[in-house]
Amino acid sequence: MSAFIDASLIDAAAPVRSPVQTRQAARFIDGKHTECLVYGFADRIMVLVTDSGKIGQMLSVSLETSSLVPPPPLGAEHLDLLPPSHITPKYMLGASNTPRGELGQLYAVHIASLVASQNPDEARTVIVGLALSTNVRGYDYEDTEIMGAKERSRFLDVLELVAKCKVW
Template sequence: MLSIHSTSVELEGVPTEIMVQGFADRILVLVTQLGKVGNLIQASIPSTTPLLSADLDEDSTNGLPAPPAAIQLTPLLGGASSEHLQTLHSLYAAQIATIIWVEEAKKMAVNRRSVVVGIALHRDADERNTFHGVMNHLYRLVK
């Protein structure tokens, strides 16, 4: 995934930009409804940590692969204004990274790169619908 993949969609009535760019050592994913990078979080897991089978997506209740327990989230830039938003941003980072890792594994990628996620979301949007909308569109970008 060396090229830039991006899409612009409307989620809960709010224009939302999703961009994925691969680099040699990591992958950058930006999700913004505010036109800026927002809070940057790096997600990584040891290369020896097994990912759950890609077949899990079909069995999972929400259609998303479960993030591995060994995932490490590191804040890089910015911060959430509340504990709730910090938890929400961590959830986005963990889920986005897991989707990237599962899709790269399907493509037989040898190295498991860290994923840096930038998140800048409107506070008024329905969190659950926005989350699932972002993940669905991310899947379309990386498949």
């Protein structure tokens, strides 16, 4: 009886490269090991940020520009810090009507803005999965201040981590 697979051909096969671009980075943010995984598919960019090994809340952000959005007024250089007004997140998983949900929207919009600012021709939808601990050094998502000094620091560190995983 002949072998079903010719073993001599297995070693000769060239490694197949995945059509999906993948980048990964990790660092300690506020004492928690935080990972970022970014996948570049043909029609979407998926960004996963976690300090718990979970996917967490998921949001979708379209980068397609709208012709209905007026350009910023001349002399509005300070508006460069704000995300473009046409970038709107849509919840796929998770609660959007909580302080944590609002914070997730903020992260998603700024991650999508980072992609758009680094590649203005990028039109793929950005999917953001965000699973960050809720009680790191006193974070309180039920507090009225969503973006306190501690969260602001973590926010900037997360954006820096995402920027290291560029697939756009």
